[in-house]
Amino acid sequence: MMRSLLSFLLLMLAVPAAMAQAQAIDLTAEPAPTPQDVIAAAIEAHGGEFFRDPGTLALSGQAHFFNSDSTVRVWSPDYRMWREFTRGRTVSHGADGKVRILAHDEAGGTIFEVGYDGETTWTQDGIMPRDLADAYWASNFGFGIIRSALDAGFTLSFAPGRYLQDGETVIVRIVDPRGQETLFGIDVDTAFITYMAFRSPRGWHERFYSDFRQLDNGWVQAQRVVLVYDGIVANQVFWEEVSVGETIDPGIFTPPAPEEAE
Numbered sequence: 001m002m003r004s005l006l007s008f009l010l011l012m013l014a015v016p017a018a019m020a021q022a023q024a025i026d027l028t029a030e031p032a033p034t035p036q037d038v039i040a041a042a043i044e045a046h047g048g049e050f051f052r053d054p055g056t057l058a059l060s061g062q063a064h065f066f067n068s069d070s071t072v073r074v075w076s077p078d079y080r081m082w083r084e085f086t087r088g089r090t091v092s093h094g095a096d097g098k099v100r101i102l103a104h105d106e107a108g109g110t111i112f113e114v115g116y117d118g119e120t121t122w123t124q125d126g127i128m129p130r131d132l133a134d135a136y137w138a139s140n141f142g143f144g145i146i147r148s149a150l151d152a153g154f155t156l157s158f159a160p161g162r163y164l165q166d167g168e169t170v171i172v173r174i175v176d177p178r179g180q181e182t183l184f185g186i187d188v189d190t191a192f193i194t195y196m197a198f199r200s201p202r203g204w205h206e207r208f209y210s211d212f213r214q215l216d217n218g219w220v221q222a223q224r225v226v227l228v229y230d231g232i233v234a235n236q237v238f239w240e241e242v243s244v245g246e247t248i249d250p251g252i253f254t255p256p257a258p259e260e261a262e
C-alpha cells in the first residue's frame with residue numbers, strides 16, 4: 001500500500017510544469033464557452049501573446065518517414081526546422097513568413113531539404129517551380145493560422161467533439177478570410193492543441209500533437225507530432241531542442257544561387 005502511494009506521489013511530481021499550469025476549458029460554464037473562448041484558452045495555454053507573435057522558432061530532433069505499408073522508409077536522426085513568422089497571417093494553407101527544413105541521415109548526408117525565403121521555394125534539387133511550390137505548401141502549412149484566428153475576418157464555429165489521446169477534445173473550425181477551413185482540436189483538461197486537420201492537395205491531412213513541454217519563457221511545445229494523410233501515417237517527428245524568439249542567421253533562409261548558364 002505504502003509502495004503504491006509512494007509510486008503515485010512520484011508520478012505526480014514528475015508531471016511537467018506545463019500540465020500543472022495549463023488552463024482547462026469548462027464546458028459546463030454558464031454561459032457556455034464560445035469557439036472564440038476555446039481558441040483564446042488554447043493560445044493562453046501555449047504562451048499567450050508570445051505564442052501569437054513569437055518572431056522565430058527553431059526546432060531540432062529526429063523523424064521517421066513511413067511507406068504506406070507501415071515500414072519505415074527512412075529515419076533522420078538529425079531533423080531540423082527554422083521558422084520566421086509574419087504577424088497577421090490571413091491565408092491558412094499557403095507559404096508564409098520564412099521556413100527551412102533539413103533532414104540528415106546517420107552518415108550526415110541530406111535526405112531532403114526544403115526552404116522558402118518569402119518569395120522562392122527550393123529543395124535539395126534546386127529552385128521549385130511556383131505551381132509545384134504552391135501545392136507543396138498547401139499540403140504542409142496550416143498550424144500557424146490559429147495565431148490569427150481571433151483577428152477580424154475569421155469565422156469560428158464548433159464541430160463535433162472527439163476523444164483523442166484519451167482526452168476529451170473540443171473541435172473548432174477556423175475559416176480564414178479567403179474561405180479556407182482548418183479544424184483544431186483543443187484538449188479540455190489542458191487547453192493544449194492536440195489535433196489539426198484540413199483538406200490538402202495530398203489528401204485529408206491530420207496532425208496529432210503530444211508530449212508537451214513548457215519552456216521558461218512560457219512557450220509550450222509539442223515534442224511529438226504525427227502527420228497523417230488519408231488515414232495513413234506519413235511521418236512522425238520527435239522534437240528535442242526548442243528555441244523561440246531568438247535571432248536566426250539570415251543565411252538559413254537564403255536559397256541556392258542559380259547555376260550559371262553553360
